[in-house]
Each structure stands twice: as C-alpha cells, then as structure tokens.
Amino acid sequence: LDPSYQSELAQESTTKSWLEQATKPKTALLSGFHPLAIGDKLIYRSYQGVHCVGLGNSKPELVWEWKTDVSLDDLIRQRQSYDPTNQTVISWAQQYLSVAPSLLYDNTTQGTMSTDGAYLYLIEDIAVPPPPITPDGRAIMINRDQQSTPSVQLQPWIRHNRLTALDLAKEGKLDWSLPTIKDHESTEAPFTDTFFLGAPLPLGDRLYVLAEANAEIRLLCLDPANKGALDWSQPLCTVESRKLTEDPVRRTQAVHLAYGEGILVCPTNAGAIIGVDLLTRSLLWAHSYQELSDNPVPMVQAFPAGRGFRQYSVQPLTQPTWASSAPVIKDGRVVFTAPDGDSVHCLNLRDGTLAWKERRAGDLYLAGVYRGKVLLAGRDVCRALNLEDGTEVWKAETGMPSGRGIANATTYFLPLKSGEVWAIDIDTGRILGKSRSPRGEVPGNLIFHEGDVVSQGITKLTVYPQLAVREREISESLVKDPTNPKGLLDRGELRLHQGSLRSAVEDLRASLKHDLAADLQPRARAKLYEALAELLEQDFAANEELLKEFETLSVLPSPPGESDTARAAREHEQRDRQARLLRLLARGRESQGRLTEAFMAYMEFANLGRDELIALP
Incomplete structure (x- = not known):
C-alpha cells in the first residue's frame, strides 16, 4: 500500500553521502532508530533531532520537532564551529566508513528513546563517536598512526553525553537535561564527565538508568519531576578495559534495562549482567558471559569486590556480535544477548544462575520471547529455541533482515532486504504470508499502532495503513456503494499488493469506468500498468490478450x-x-x-x- 506519511531522516548532502557509503556492504543493515507511539502521536529520531507526528487524522502531519546538538546533520551544518580544520569529525567518519560503517547508522544509544507518558527521554551524544582518546585529549585514528585534537566545542562531548527530558504536554519543549551547566563548572557535581548508557526505564514516579564515570558503572535513580535530581545510586562494577572513551562501539550500543518480580536486570555491555533488588537497593546476583581464554585479562570487577567474577578475556571489537536488544523477562527467566558476547543466555531471574546458553550461529538479534519460544533473527534464517532448555524448535529460511520485527499473539512479522515483510507462525515457523512494498522500498524497524504500520529504516521513516484494517474500511465503503470508484481503486491497489493480479485488474478497470476523480486517474492507470506488467511477466502466452492494453498504458x-x-x-x-x-x-x-x-x-x-x-x- 502507498504510505500515508514518509520522511527523509537526513537533510545534509554530506550526511546522505556517508549513509550511502555505509550501506554499500552486503550485510544486514539494521537502523539504530526505534520509533515510539504514544496515544495518537508517533515520535521518532532522525539525523537532525526528534520529530512528533499526529496519527489521529486521516493524513498524518508533523506536530513538532526538536533539534539535537552534535547530530550528524548538525555536525555538518555547523562544521566551521565544530570542526574548523576538517581534521576531526570528517576524518573520524572516513575512518569508520572503511572499518566499521554501522557506527554511523546503528547507534542505539542515541536512537532508542523512552517515555512515562509525560516526558520523552533520550540520550544526546556526538553522532560520530571519537576514536580512543589519549590522556591529553587527542583522538587516536583507527587504521593509521595519526592523532587529531578536537576543537574546543567538541571537547566536552568527548568526556560525556547528555540525558534529556522533553515535555510532551508542551510540544516537546526542553524541560531538563543532565549534566547541567553546574556540573560542567564543578568537579563535585554528581554528573561531571558522566556517560548515560541508554534511555532510562520509567518505573512508578522514578527513572532508572545506568551511567559510567571514571570507569565505574552505577545504577542511578532519578526524580523526573524534580529536573532529574539524583534520588540514590548504587555502584555495580568497574570497567578495567574498553572504557567508553576508548571504545566507540560500546559507546554506540545502548544498555537496555528490564524489570520483573521486583528485580531490575542491568546489562553492562562490558562482560557482565547484574540483578538488583529495587526494594533493598542491593545486588542480588552477577553473571559474566565472557568466554574464558588461556591468557585472561580482567574486564569488569563487581561490587562488593570479588563477588561472582573470575578473570575473562576481552578482544577489541570492530563490529558488535549481536545487534542491540533488551533482555526479556518471562516465566521466571531472563533471556539476553550482548553486543560483546557470542551466545544467547537464559538465566534464572531469582538468583542469576545459568539455565542454558546457545552459541550464536549466524544470528543477528534477539527478536523476543513468545509462547515459550526464544526467537532469533539471523542473516538468512529465523529460528526458535525452547525457553525451558534452549533446544531448537524450528528454523525457517527467510533471507537477510532489514530491521527488527514485531509480533502479535501468534505471528512474528520480519522485515527483509528483499523489500518484503514475512509473517511467520511462532509455534511452527511456517511462513504464513509475504507482503511486499509496492515501490520496492526496504522496510526497517517495525511497530504496529492503531491501524498503522510504522517502518523506520536507515534513511526513511514510513507509515503504512495495516492491511487488515485497510481491507475492512474498503469493504465497508463498497458494501454501501459497489460502484464507488475510489473504493474500487483502493481495493485494486490492495489486491495488487497481495498478488491477486486478475482481481486487481478488474477493480482498477472498473474504477476508471465509473467517473473516478481526475486527480486519481493517473494513480489508477499506474497501478493498472503494474498489474498488467506482472501478469505478462508471469505468463506471456496466457495473458497475451492484455498486450494491447499494456501498450496503451x-x-x-x-x-x-x-x-x-x-x-x-x-x-x-x-x-x-x-x-x-x-x-x-x-x-x-x-x-x-x-x-x-x-x-x-x-x-x-x-x-x-x-x-x-x-x-x-
């Protein structure tokens, strides 16, 4: 179906050029942008900032937008200020394009947002993450012996990122952000040189977020109604290698918290996952997922010292092994994958003991846990593991994913680089159907909301009407008037999309015969042209009588x-x-x-x- 709303995510020509170069490799291209639906509003991030679209009307419209600092477009637009010598940001981007291009579009630390219904929470950070930084503030280039000194304007962003709250009742007006100006002026302020590791998790009237400062990861409890004031904090672990200023990959992979049965599950993306009892604010358990090696190097050390950790080896990453996803708590279990791990792990929620683990076998991301099955989307297959013991239940050949899918009660919808969305039966792995984009556009991360399908890829956000909802609306209009030309056009488009080509031709012809509005006639003829072309391509001899009409169109x-x-x-x-x-x-x-x-x-x-x-x- 034709989209009801579409938006380009990048505006600057340099940004578009970088994204075009970054998406050339023949790999799965997963965007780090994840849209949110709140009531009748759709909120999404772009390479410029945050945008809010109203979905309540027949045609979605932009309601408000908020520009973020040091976004990709902002870095280019303000480059005379940020990068006057063209030796920092431009050089960093060129380095990443050669060795780790996904860092420019799969930045889930920036791309993932959260909300409590009153505020929208997001992380602002430099969109081209700096390479490892020396103690005197110089950036070490990735693949050659070269260093660069960032400008004065960029220096603060080397040492921290920013947690921001926008007031949804005031059309996205900034309410507060951390660190504050006071934090920059005082070494004693609570958020000096702090990195927030992902969007906060709202629970009750508080926010919970992981933050890293001075190589220490802490769980913070913030009061959103009091400008994000710190309520309490709990140290979780120290990072002894791959600090955020030394690891651009870890910096761009969000840490997603999960909560269930009174326990807050805290990944670190630094070798460990930790369970915290929120009632007592104490550590319940810590599980390390790093693989042992012959020459172990310490990665993390838990608090209290020595609890639950051995020495583990960590190799530098050029690309994450797993795409970012949140832990899933289900039936007393915690299922998670980590960007720096090589297996999917299932833990017992109460004590963190390992129930089972399964090594990655071409898998890309944890798609969710549904109906007692752990779904994994891979490079060319989607498979399901039994939640109870990790054994493989089914495997379906699908092709390469182009985004993160979505599920209903019985079906998982997987977006593919072929321009299709496949419906997969969660119980059996059977392919129930395939929906393809009428324009050949590749779908991205998907959400369903109030009769709409939202797809956010690397370069575009698109809103489509859901097929079932749209089909019902069209049927109701044609029951009232079987010769309604607009209804016939809409049903013809729907049937073309579903592959019912003969029926589509009949409807589209009928719409043109029944006084279709002049402004809709080019659309009807274009759809009829496509339907005839596909019939002739499928079987020329059987459909030869359509050739003259096709020549006319x-x-x-x-x-x-x-x-x-x-x-x-x-x-x-x-x-x-x-x-x-x-x-x-x-x-x-x-x-x-x-x-x-x-x-x-x-x-x-x-x-x-x-x-x-x-x-x-």
Whole structure:
C-alpha cells in the first residue's frame, strides 16, 4: 500500500553521502532508530533531532520537532564551529566508513528513546563517536598512526553525553537535561564527565538508568519531576578495559534495562549482567558471559569486590556480535544477548544462575520471547529455541533482515532486504504470508499502532495503513456503494499488493469506468500498468490478450500546463515503460518461437538504451 506519511531522516548532502557509503556492504543493515507511539502521536529520531507526528487524522502531519546538538546533520551544518580544520569529525567518519560503517547508522544509544507518558527521554551524544582518546585529549585514528585534537566545542562531548527530558504536554519543549551547566563548572557535581548508557526505564514516579564515570558503572535513580535530581545510586562494577572513551562501539550500543518480580536486570555491555533488588537497593546476583581464554585479562570487577567474577578475556571489537536488544523477562527467566558476547543466555531471574546458553550461529538479534519460544533473527534464517532448555524448535529460511520485527499473539512479522515483510507462525515457523512494498522500498524497524504500520529504516521513516484494517474500511465503503470508484481503486491497489493480479485488474478497470476523480486517474492507470506488467511477466502466452492494453498504458500523454521539470520526469518514465514493453515483447515472442518478431523487439530495445542506461524491474 502507498504510505500515508514518509520522511527523509537526513537533510545534509554530506550526511546522505556517508549513509550511502555505509550501506554499500552486503550485510544486514539494521537502523539504530526505534520509533515510539504514544496515544495518537508517533515520535521518532532522525539525523537532525526528534520529530512528533499526529496519527489521529486521516493524513498524518508533523506536530513538532526538536533539534539535537552534535547530530550528524548538525555536525555538518555547523562544521566551521565544530570542526574548523576538517581534521576531526570528517576524518573520524572516513575512518569508520572503511572499518566499521554501522557506527554511523546503528547507534542505539542515541536512537532508542523512552517515555512515562509525560516526558520523552533520550540520550544526546556526538553522532560520530571519537576514536580512543589519549590522556591529553587527542583522538587516536583507527587504521593509521595519526592523532587529531578536537576543537574546543567538541571537547566536552568527548568526556560525556547528555540525558534529556522533553515535555510532551508542551510540544516537546526542553524541560531538563543532565549534566547541567553546574556540573560542567564543578568537579563535585554528581554528573561531571558522566556517560548515560541508554534511555532510562520509567518505573512508578522514578527513572532508572545506568551511567559510567571514571570507569565505574552505577545504577542511578532519578526524580523526573524534580529536573532529574539524583534520588540514590548504587555502584555495580568497574570497567578495567574498553572504557567508553576508548571504545566507540560500546559507546554506540545502548544498555537496555528490564524489570520483573521486583528485580531490575542491568546489562553492562562490558562482560557482565547484574540483578538488583529495587526494594533493598542491593545486588542480588552477577553473571559474566565472557568466554574464558588461556591468557585472561580482567574486564569488569563487581561490587562488593570479588563477588561472582573470575578473570575473562576481552578482544577489541570492530563490529558488535549481536545487534542491540533488551533482555526479556518471562516465566521466571531472563533471556539476553550482548553486543560483546557470542551466545544467547537464559538465566534464572531469582538468583542469576545459568539455565542454558546457545552459541550464536549466524544470528543477528534477539527478536523476543513468545509462547515459550526464544526467537532469533539471523542473516538468512529465523529460528526458535525452547525457553525451558534452549533446544531448537524450528528454523525457517527467510533471507537477510532489514530491521527488527514485531509480533502479535501468534505471528512474528520480519522485515527483509528483499523489500518484503514475512509473517511467520511462532509455534511452527511456517511462513504464513509475504507482503511486499509496492515501490520496492526496504522496510526497517517495525511497530504496529492503531491501524498503522510504522517502518523506520536507515534513511526513511514510513507509515503504512495495516492491511487488515485497510481491507475492512474498503469493504465497508463498497458494501454501501459497489460502484464507488475510489473504493474500487483502493481495493485494486490492495489486491495488487497481495498478488491477486486478475482481481486487481478488474477493480482498477472498473474504477476508471465509473467517473473516478481526475486527480486519481493517473494513480489508477499506474497501478493498472503494474498489474498488467506482472501478469505478462508471469505468463506471456496466457495473458497475451492484455498486450494491447499494456501498450496503451505505456504511453504517458502530456498534461496541459506541464512544467519543464514535470516534462523531464514524464519523459524519463516514458522511456522506462517503453523499455519494459520491448523487453516483455522480445522475451514473450522468443518463448513462443516467433523469433523474427523477438529479434525486432530486441533491436528496438537495444536502440532505446543506446545513449543512456534504462531502468528495468
């Protein structure tokens, strides 16, 4: 279905160029941006800031937006201030594009937000994370012996990030942020040189968030109604290697907290996951997931000293092993994957003991725990493990994911790089259906909300109407008036999307015969053209009677008052349609043994593309 709303996430040409380069590798491209739906509002992050779209009307519209500092677009737009010599941010980005391109688009520390319904909480950080920093503030380049000194404007962002709260009742107006100006001026302030490791988890009237300062990770309890004032804090562990100023990968992978049965589960992305009793504010357990090696190097040390930890080896990362995901608490178990781990782990929630673990086998991310099954999305398969013992229940070949999916009571919806969303039965792994984008657009991270499907990828956010909801609305309109031309057009589009091509052709023809509004006629003819093309491509001989109608629709007449820009676009589309017609005709006649006619069509096709490349499906 055509989108009801779509937005480009990057505006600056340099940002777009970086993203284009970063997404060239033939790997799974998972965006770090995760949209939120709150009531009738959709809130999402871009490479500029935060945007709020109203979904309550028939056509979604932008309600408010808030620009963030040191976002990708902001770094480019203000580069004379941030990077006057072009030797810091630009150089860092070029380094990452060569060795770890996903750091530019899979930054879940920035891309993940949270809300308690009153405020929106997010992390602001420099969008191009600095390489390891020397004690005197110089950045060590990644793949050559080179150092750069960040500008005065960038120096504070090297040492900390910022937790920000926007007031939803005041159209996203800034309410408070940490660190405060006072923190910058005093070495005794509570948030001096602090990194917040992810968006906070709202529970009751408090916020819980992990923060790292001076190589120590602490659990903070904040009061959002009092400008984020610190209520209490609990030290969890120290980081003895891969500090945030030394590890851009860990800096961009969010730590997601989870809560259940009075226990707050705190990953660290630094080798350990810790359970905290919120009632007593005490550590219940600590579990290390790092693999043992012959030459162990300490990674973390828990508080109190020595509790539950041995010496573990940690290798520097160029890319995370698992894509970021939150721990899942279900039936007294905690299931989690860590960007610096190599297995999916299942722990007992009460004491943190290991129930089972399964090594990563081409898996990309933890898709969730549903109906007693742990779903894992991989490079070309989706599989399910038994929550009880970790044994594999089923495996389905899917192709490469393009985002994080979503589930309902019985079905998991997986977005794929092929431009499709597959519906997978959670119990059996059977493929229930495949929905493809009518424009060939690749879906991203998905959410369902009030009859809409929201997809946020690396470069675009798109809102589509849910098929079931849209189908019901169309059916109701046609029950009232079976010849309603707009209803016939909508049903024809829906049937085209579902692959019911013959039925789609009938509806689209009927819509054009029943006085369809003039502004909708080009859309109906374009959809009819697509339906006829697909039928001819599937079976030319069986659908040859459609060829004359297809030839007619391949011609785009010039409308009155056409501008030069519109004429150029129409002529370009006309050439593409003519090329598609000739290709279909040549292959069709060849399949029928009418070789002379096939040869003539091939010659026309060759002449058509003599001076320029022709786009073909």
